[in-house]
Amino acid sequence: MPLFVVGAMFLIVGSLIYSGAKGIAGLFSGSSSKEKDKPQPSRARTSEAAHAISPKPNSAAEKLIAEMQQQAKNSDDQRKAAFKAHVERKIPPISVDGREAIERGQAARIAIKHVFPPRLPQRSMSYFGGLPIVPDEFDWPTVHNRKGLLERLNFMAQIDCSDLPPGPGRDLMPEKGYLYFFAPMSDTFGADALHFVTRYEPRQVTQKWAPLDMPFTAKIQGSDPTDEILRGKRTHYDRVEVEFAWIEEPTDAEVAARADEGHAFEVADKIRTERVEAFYGPPVVPDPLLSAHHAPKGTLWTPYPGFPANWHSARIVRKLVEAYHREETADVTAQLKALGDVAEDDPEAKRLRMVQRELSAFGSKMFNAFFPTVNAGLKDYDAPPPEVKQHILAFLEDLRVNGMPSSSVRRPRHRQLPHVMNDWLSVAAIQGAEGGLTDPAGAALIGPDVVAALSHRHVSRTHQMLGKGEVVQVAADEMKDRYLLLLQLGPDKALNWTVGEMGPLQYWITPEDLAAKRFQNAILTIEAY
Numbered sequence: 001m002p003l004f005v006v007g008a009m010f011l012i013v014g015s016l017i018y019s020g021a022k023g024i025a026g027l028f029s030g031s032s033s034k035e036k037d038k039p040q041p042s043r044a045r046t047s048e049a050a051h052a053i054s055p056k057p058n059s060a061a062e063k064l065i066a067e068m069q070q071q072a073k074n075s076d077d078q079r080k081a082a083f084k085a086h087v088e089r090k091i092p093p094i095s096v097d098g099r100e101a102i103e104r105g106q107a108a109r110i111a112i113k114h115v116f117p118p119r120l121p122q123r124s125m126s127y128f129g130g131l132p133i134v135p136d137e138f139d140w141p142t143v144h145n146r147k148g149l150l151e152r153l154n155f156m157a158q159i160d161c162s163d164l165p166p167g168p169g170r171d172l173m174p175e176k177g178y179l180y181f182f183a184p185m186s187d188t189f190g191a192d193a194l195h196f197v198t199r200y201e202p203r204q205v206t207q208k209w210a211p212l213d214m215p216f217t218a219k220i221q222g223s224d225p226t227d228e229i230l231r232g233k234r235t236h237y238d239r240v241e242v243e244f245a246w247i248e249e250p251t252d253a254e255v256a257a258r259a260d261e262g263h264a265f266e267v268a269d270k271i272r273t274e275r276v277e278a279f280y281g282p283p284v285v286p287d288p289l290l291s292a293h294h295a296p297k298g299t300l301w302t303p304y305p306g307f308p309a310n311w312h313s314a315r316i317v318r319k320l321v322e323a324y325h326r327e328e329t330a331d332v333t334a335q336l337k338a339l340g341d342v343a344e345d346d347p348e349a350k351r352l353r354m355v356q357r358e359l360s361a362f363g364s365k366m367f368n369a370f371f372p373t374v375n376a377g378l379k380d381y382d383a384p385p386p387e388v389k390q391h392i393l394a395f396l397e398d399l400r401v402n403g404m405p406s407s408s409v410r411r412p413r414h415r416q417l418p419h420v421m422n423d424w425l426s427v428a429a430i431q432g433a434e435g436g437l438t439d440p441a442g443a444a445l446i447g448p449d450v451v452a453a454l455s456h457r458h459v460s461r462t463h464q465m466l467g468k469g470e471v472v473q474v475a476a477d478e479m480k481d482r483y484l485l486l487l488q489l490g491p492d493k494a495l496n497w498t499v500g501e502m503g504p505l506q507y508w509i510t511p512e513d514l515a516a517k518r519f520q521n522a523i524l525t526i527e528a529y
Contacts, residue, residue, distance in 0.1 A: 076150075083143065086195045086521070091510060094482055101172060101511035105484040108168045108248040109467020111279050114494065115241040116458035117451055120440050122241060125160035125178060128463075129495055130239025131211035132158050132180050134201065140214045141196050145188040152217040153182035153193060155236055156489060156497070156505065159465075167246030169466050172484070174517060177202040181487055183505050183524060185497065186218035194526070198486070198507060200519040223499050225415075226427060229323045230316065237495050239438070242463070245279040247272075280461055287453035290429050292422035300397045301422050303429035306389075309445045311373060312380040313432025314392055318370040320424040324417070325366060325404065329359050332407045351407075358405035369395035381435060381442025396421065430454065434494065462490025462504055472503040475525035483508035486522055501528040 094102070115124070125133060132138070132155050145151040159179040164170060178201045184193035217235035222228030250271040258267050288294035295301040308314040336352050343349075372378070372388050384392075400418040413419060433450050434457075436442035462470060469476035469485045479485075489497075490504040506525045513521040 079142075079150075080144070083192050083195055087192070091482060095512075098511040101515070102481070102484055104169050105172055105466045105511075106468050106480070108246050109485075110164060110167065110244050110465040111247045111276070111461070112242050112244055112463035112465065113280055113460070114458040115243055116455060117443075118241060118438050120438075120443060122239070122438055124163070124241040125205060126158065126163045126243070127239055127241045128157045128489070128492070129155075129237030129497075130158075131155060131213050131236055133178075133205065133209050134180070134212050135203070135206075135209055138201070138212060139199060140212070140217075141182045141199070142216075143184075143189065143192045143196075145193075145218070146190050147188070150216065151186075151188060152214050152235075153189075153197060154185040154218055154220060155180070156183050156185075157181040157242075157487065159487070164244055164465075165246060168248060170246075172466065172511075172514060174200070174202070176204070177517075178205070179487075179519060181489075181505075181507060183489075183526075184218065185220050185499075187221050188218055194524040196520055197524045198509075198519045198522040200517055202517070220497075221499050223496055226320065226423065227496060229319060230427070230431070237497055238434070240458075240494060244465075247275045247279060247467075276461065280459060284456040284459050286456045289449060289453035290426055290433075292426035295422040295426070300393065300400050301425055302393065303425055304447065304450055307425070307429060308389060308392065308432060309383060309450075310381045310432050310436050310442055311378050311384055312435050313428040314370070314384055314388075315373045315380070316428040316431055317392065317396070317424055318373050320427070321366060321370075321399070324420070325359065325363060328404060328406050329356075329363075331410060332356050332359065335407055355405050355407045362405055366395070379442075381439040381445070383445050396425075430457070457493040460490055460492045460494075462488065463492070464488050469506050469508075470504055472527040472529060475506060475527055479506075479508045479525065483510055483523070484514055486514070486519075503527045503529050 114128075141153045142150050143153065158181075161174045161179065162176045164173055180199040180201070182197045182199075213236070219233050219235055220231055220237070222231050250268045254271060255264050255267045258271075261267050261270065290303050292301075295303075308317065332352050332355050336349065336356075339346070339349055339352075369391055372384065378384075400421055403417045411420075429450075433446045433454060436446045437451065437454075464485070465487050466485055467488075468480065469488055470490065471477055476485075486507040486509045488504050488506050491498045491502075503526065507522050508525065509519065509522045513519070
């Protein structure tokens with residue numbers, strides 16, 4: 001029984017018990033205002049009467065609770081047993097057919113790239129991030145975390161198999177249906193989270209299918225302090241639609257036909273590069289337009305004319321300024337607490353209390369500057385009025401010049417004001433523009449120079465299905481003789497779904513399980529560079 005259903009049933013049963021013992025009696029015997037004026041019986045008589053009329057235990061409700069608890073325990077035990085069996089299962093030796101399938105699957109890969117700029121309206125069923133579009137009874141992968149509590153894995157990608165183009169290994173994959181990929185992108189999971197990470201839905205999508213956001217999904221771990229602030233308690237990534245193309249390994253005949261161009265290995269590399277660039281395009285050089293590293297240091301930097309283009313950018317700036325203010329306030333409070341009981345005129349205590357008052361006054365000024373952004377009725381990708389933009393920029397200029405009240409220097413220089421402001425503005429410009437491009441009305445507010453500056457964030461060349469997996473440490477070498485690479489998700493600047501030195505997510509499946517569409521048996525490997 002799903003965890004959230006069990007929780008809801010407990011609430012219902014609890015309400016029934018409460019109503020039977022107290023709530024219903026209160027409805028029919030509640031005292032009126034006149035009754036409250038009547039003389040009240042003594043406490044002893046009241047106690048005796050209450051004891052005499054106290055309700056008997058609701059045996060039906062208690063029985064229902066006991067049954068539900070037993071069902072939940074049985075379900076939990078079954079889940080643990082299934083994971084244990086999957087971890088310990090013995091994979092039989094490879095067959096001749098299996099070997100042939102692996103060789104065919106490794107001879108070419110289905111390369112995957114972002115659709116950028118996004119197509120509007122967003123309508124593809126193949127995408128990274130976002131929420132899975134699924135039927136009502138979809139089985140979201142759920143495992144026990146390190147604390148022993150059930151927690152749902154994070155959704156990573158959805159692939160519409162009918163989008164996969166014809167190619168040399170196309171018959172290895174389903175003709176239709178939808179593949180869903182999940183991963184443990186929080187620091188709360190253990191080794192169990194590498195099993196049962198893939199789902200397959202063979203039916204055709206209907207109007208009843210909808211994006212699913214499940215409770216008890218793990219919070220995504222941020223890749224840096226700024227990312228942690230902006231993600232908050234988010235459990236999924238931004239949505240990016242994708243497209244596919246086959247990239248085949250050059251054959252000996254193809255290499256021999258171009259022998260006059262160099263050594264065989266050189267010609268093979270040249271052919272690979274040509275095929276890669278035919279799909280991805282030539283390498284994109286990062287544009288400095290939105291880069292904090294290229295921003296001017298002696299004046300307020302606005303990443304592009306008309307910044308912020310939309311409410312989303314303005315709200316991001318507000319969140320980052322607020323987070324900095326919270327840190328300063330918490331630091332002063334902690335220092336005051338550490339002083340303990342000191343005299344009222346203690347110089348350090350007086351200084352810290354003064355900083356507290358200054359921070360409070362700054363908080364009011366900050367709230368006034370960003371007040372319009374608090375209105376939830378204003379759509380993220382609509383444009384703020386010019387006077388609101390001017391008010392925000394004036395506040396930022398004052399912040400750049402005068403700083404924020406502070407009790408000490410406790411950050412690295414690049415994380416202090418005013419140096420950190422350019423990082424804030426860069427993040428706000430990038431995320432606001434990328435979000436705006438997914439909105440039919442908001443896209444019109446994003447200039448072509450900004451779109452061009454974003455393009456280098458959408459050129460990851462390490463996402464693929466089939467082919468040979470990237471060798472990071474040992475996993476790809478250990479898996480290649482018995483498993484096919486079902487999907488590889490590499491580092492991705494736009495999605496920002498790698499943490500620290502984390503390498504690609506590689507989903508592996510045996511040829512037998514792939515042929516039988518037993519995608520739930522896929523195994524995930526994650527290694528660090």
